[in-house]
Every structure is written in structure tokens, then in C-alpha cells.
Amino acid sequence: MSGRVKEYLQAHNVHPSMQRIVIMNYLLNNRTHPTVDMIYNDISKSMPTLSRTTVYNTLKVLVNNNAVLQLDIDEKEAHYDGYTHVHAHFRCLNCGKIIDLSPKYLDKLITNEIDDLLITETQLYYKGYCSDCKDLGKIPNINNK
Amino acid sequence: MSGRVKEYLQAHNVHPSMQRIVIMNYLLNNRTHPTVDMIYNDISKSMPTLSRTTVYNTLKVLVNNNAVLQLDIDEKEAHYDGYTHVHAHFRCLNCGKIIDLSPKYLDKLITNEIDDLLITETQLYYKGYCSDCKDLGKIPNINNK
DNA sequence: CTTTGTGCAAATTCTTTGCACCAAA
DNA sequence: TTTGGTGCAAAGAATTTGCACAAAG
Numbered sequence: 116m117s118g119r120v121k122e123y124l125q126a127h128n129v130h131p132s133m134q135r136i137v138i139m140n141y142l143l144n145n146r147t148h149p150t151v152d153m154i155y156n157d158i159s160k161s162m163p164t165l166s167r168t169t170v171y172n173t174l175k176v177l178v179n180n181n182a183v184l185q186l187d188i189d190e191k192e193a194h195y196d197g198y199t200h201v202h203a204h205f206r207c208l209n210c211g212k213i214i215d216l217s218p219k220y221l222d223k224l225i226t227n228e229i230d231d232l233l234i235t236e237t238q239l240y241y242k243g244y245c246s247d248c249k250d251l252g253k254i255p256n257i258n259n260k
Numbered sequence: 261m262s263g264r265v266k267e268y269l270q271a272h273n274v275h276p277s278m279q280r281i282v283i284m285n286y287l288l289n290n291r292t293h294p295t296v297d298m299i300y301n302d303i304s305k306s307m308p309t310l311s312r313t314t315v316y317n318t319l320k321v322l323v324n325n326n327a328v329l330q331l332d333i334d335e336k337e338a339h340y341d342g343y344t345h346v347h348a349h350f351r352c353l354n355c356g357k358i359i360d361l362s363p364k365y366l367d368k369l370i371t372n373e374i375d376d377l378l379i380t381e382t383q384l385y386y387k388g389y390c391s392d393c394k395d396l397g398k399i400p401n402i403n404n405k
Numbered sequence: 406c407t408t409t410g411t412g413c414a415a416a417t418t419c420t421t422t423g424c425a426c427c428a429a430a
Numbered sequence: 431t432t433t434g435g436t437g438c439a440a441a442g443a444a445t446t447t448g449c450a451c452a453a454a455g
Contacts, residue, residue: 130434130435132428132429132434132435132436134435134436135435150419151419151420152419164436164437165436165437166436166437166438167420167437168420168421168422168436168437168438169435169436169437171419171420171421172435172436172437173435185335186383186385187332187333187335187383188332188383188385188387189332190330190332190338191418191419191445192418192419192420193335193419193420201382201384202384203384203385203386204383204384204385204386205385205386205387205388205390206385206386206387207387207388207389207390207392207393208387208388208389209389209390209393210390210392210393212390214390216386231390231391232386232388232389232390232391232394233388233389233394234386234387234388235387235388235389236386236387236388237346237385237386237387238331238332238333238349238383238384238385238386238387239346239347239348239349239383239384239385240331240333240348240349240350240351240382240383240384240385241348241349241350241351241361241377241379241381241382241383242333242350242351242352242353242379242380242381242382242383243350243352243353243377243378243379243380243381244352244353244354244377244378244380245350245352245354245355245357245359245376245377246376246377247352247355248352248354248355249354249377249378275409275410275454277409277410277411277453277454279410279411280410295444296444296445297444309411309412310411310412311411311412311413312412312445313411313412313413313445313446313447314410314411314412316444316445316446317410317411317412318410336420336443336444337443337444337445338444338445
């Protein structure tokens with residue numbers, strides 16, 4: 116079972132340490148878009164030596180290697196998603212819950228209510244390299260960063 | 261000229277103080293998606309008594325009243341946009357520049373190159389109120405909060 | 406007067422850094 | 431024995447809070 120996770124990490128050029136396997140496994144099995152603190156609190160119950168720094172370090176490595184998605188939908192703190200395919204997210208401004216939106220909404224702007232959600236705000240962000248930067252070898256290598 | 265700004269603020273139920281007019285005017289005339297610090301540094305040249313806290317306060321009021329858009333495209337710090345209609349944004353991961361994308365890209369997922377930009381990442385965020393929260397009078401009133 | 410906005414300093418929160426220790430190749 | 435991962439404590443950066451003063455109606 117965690118053999119699968121180990122392979123997943125290796126496929127993404129991430130050296131599969133104990134901590135990395137546990138954190139990646141957590142993300143694959145908890146599709147709740149957790150924060151660093153949620154991950155840390157949950158995992159340290161069964162792995163009391165784990166440090167917050169390691170959670171930060173690990174998530175950075177995983178994100179840089181496209182094994183995990185970092186969500187900036189919450190201005191306070193980052194959330195993480197083990198499902199890396201492009202998909203839309205919804206965050207409730209009252210309870211904070213973040214959910215995936217069905218792919219059928221991916222290519223359209225949504226206004227008002229859908230699927231029993233009241234949408235009040237839409238943000239569409241693209242990231243990459245602009246014309247000035249993209250040619251100049253300024254694109255970083257993968258591992259670490 | 262700043263009479264226009266004053267009217268704009270009033271139309272959004274924001275009491276038009278000197279500082280608010282100056283900050284709103286700055287955002288309407290600087291479509292560079294500035295951060296709090298950029299706004300503070302630029303404006304305090306001509307208004308040395310301005311405080312960073314007031315910039316924070318003012319932006320919060322403006323955002324809450326839909327007079328300004330807050331962008332969370334940069335995980336480090338918030339950027340602000342005086343143009344509030346829904347539109348897509350692109351941020352260069354090398355130089356940090358944020359630009360608006362033509363509306364023609366709004367309703368489609370972009371991969372690879374467009375308009376001389378190399379897109380490596382797409383984030384589609386919706387915010388609002390989930391089914392559990394939307395009926396319960398949990399939607400905050402506009403002014404302040 | 407009374408309410409609302411401003412601004413300083415201190416506090417909070419999330420994240421990163423420096424460095425020593427450990428483990429695996 | 432060298433390289434890379436872990437974890438503690440401290441530092442850093444962005445933002446918020448508490449409170450006193452000022453301004454406007």
C-alpha cells in the first residue's frame with residue numbers, strides 16, 4: 116500500500132524517505148485540501164518526532180516536482196492537494212471548506228448558484244514565464260529550487 | 261479629477277476620506293497590480309503622514325465593498341487591482357510581473373504558449389458560500405467586517 | 406458631542422533559515 | 431565518508447490588533 120506511494124515519489128524524482136512517504140500518503144488519502152498545520156497535527160499523532168519544518172520542506176519538494184498541488188485560494192495559509200490534474204476549486208467564505216468542482220465547470224465562468232453553491236467571486240490565475248524571461252534560461256530546474 | 265474618485269467611492273458605500281481617495285485614485289491610475297508596500301511607498305512620497313496601517317485598512321474596506329479586487333496569485337503578499345470586472349491574470353514566476361489576460365482567454369483553459377507567454381500552471385478558484393452555510397444568514401454585511 | 410478614520414507600536418501568524426545531528430549509499 | 435534528510439530554535443515577512451488622537455458631521 117505504501118509501496119504504491121514510494122513508487123509515486125520515485126516517479127516524480129523524490130527520494131522516498133519515511134516522512135515523505137507518510138506525508139504523500141496522507142495527501143493521497145485525505146482529499147480535504149489540508150494546510151501544513153492540519154497535516155502536521157494529524158501525522159504527528161502517530162509519528163511524534165515529526166517536525167513542522169519537515170512538513171514544510173517535504174511539501175516544497177513535492178510541489179516543485181509536481182507530485183502535489185499548492186492552492187493559494189486562502190489568503191491566510193497554503194492548502195495542498197495530492198490530486199495534481201488541473202481542476203477548479205471552491206472555498207466557502209464562511210466555513211472555510213475547500214472542495215473540488217466537477218470538471219464540467221472547468222471551461223466556463225460560473226456566476227450565481229451551481230450545485231447548491233452560491234458563487235460570489237471567481238479568480239483565474241495563470242503562471243509561467245513572460246516573453247522577457249522565458250528565453251533567458253531563467254526557468255529553474257526541477258529538484259529543489 | 262479626484263471628484264470622479266470620490267463619486268466612485270460613494271457609489272460603493274465607502275466614505276471618501278483623503279487617504280481613501282488617494283489610494284483609490286492610485287489604483288485606478290496604476291494598473292500594475294501593486295502590493296501594499298508599493299502603494300505605501302509611492303503615495304507616502306507625496307503624503308508623508310500616511311501609515312501602512314491605513315493602507316491596509318483602506319484596502320480592506322475597498323475590497324469588502326467591491327471597489328477593488330484582491331489578488332492572491334502571489335503566495336508571498338497580496339496584490340490589488342482597481343479594475344473589478346472578472347478577468348484572468350498572469351504572473352511571471354521569474355520577474356514577478358502580473359498582467360491582465362485578454363478576455364478572449366477567459367473561458368478556456370490555456371496550456372503552453374499564448375501571446376508570447378509560457379504558461380506552466382493554471383489555477384481556477386471560486387469563492388462563495390456552500391450549501392450548509394448559504395442559508396443561515398452567515399453571509400456578512402458589506403461595510404467593514 | 407459622537408462617530409468614524411488615522412497611525413503608531415506591539416503582537417500574531419505563517420513560513421523560512423541556520424545549523425547540528427542522523428541515516429543511508 | 432560524503433551526501434542528503436530531519437528537526438530544533440531563531441529569524442523574517444506580511445498582516446492584524448489595541449489604543450490614543452484627530453477629524454468630520
